[in-house]
Amino acid sequence: MKVKKGDNVLIIAGKDKGRTGKITKSLPKEAKILVEGINMRKKHVRPRREGEKGQIVDIPAAMDVSNVKVICPKCGKATRVGYSVEKDSKNRICKKCKQVI
Numbered sequence: 001m002k003v004k005k006g007d008n009v010l011i012i013a014g015k016d017k018g019r020t021g022k023i024t025k026s027l028p029k030e031a032k033i034l035v036e037g038i039n040m041r042k043k044h045v046r047p048r049r050e051g052e053k054g055q056i057v058d059i060p061a062a063m064d065v066s067n068v069k070v071i072c073p074k075c076g077k078a079t080r081v082g083y084s085v086e087k088d089s090k091n092r093i094c095k096k097c098k099q100v101i
Contacts, residue, residue, distance in 0.1 A: 001026065001028050001031065001033075001065055002065075002070070002080075002081040002092065003023060003026065003033060003065060003068065003070055003081070004023065004026060005023050005024065005025065005026050006022065006023060007022070007023050007070050007071075007101075008020060008021070008022055008070070008071040008073070009021060009022075009023060009033075009035060009068040009069060009070055009071060010068065010069045010071055010078040011035070011038060011063075011067060011068055012067060012068060012069055012078075013066075013067040014039065014063065014067055015039075016038045016039060019038055020071065021035040021036050021037050021038045022035065022036050023035055023036075024036045024060070025062075027062060030062070031064060031065050031066075032062035032063060032064055032065060033062065033063060033065050033068065034060050034061075034062055034063075035060065035063065035068070036060065037060070038060065038063070039060055039061045039062075039063045040058045040059065040060055040061070041058070041059055041060075041061040042056050042057070042058060042059075043056070043057050043058075043059050044056055045057055070094075070101065072094040072096065072097060072099065072101060073101065074094060074097055074099040074101075075094060075096055075097040075099070077094075077096055077097075079094045079095050079096045079097075080095040081093070081094070081095065081101065082094075082095050084100075
């Protein structure tokens with residue numbers, strides 16, 4: 001996957017198209033990510049103790065990694081990610097400004 005935890009991303013498909021957020025969790029085996037405040041789902045929670053009421057809580061649902069673009073920290077644009085190999089290090093680069101992400 002070309003995105004990592006902590007990257008700022010732009011949503012390019014789905015109900016939250018056009019919104020931006022930070023990746024909170026990456027699930028590489030399923031090619032999915034969790035973005036804070038994006039793709040929220042409602043979950044009905046049972047009461048834990050006697051006398052307590054049940055609740056409806058919002059939780060972020062995983063979304064496919066193909067529905068996001070990384071926002072370059074240098075140029076501030078949504079971009080695709082490329083790689084450059086120098087000596088013994090492989091770096092992610094912005095396809096627009098060619099800077100290391």
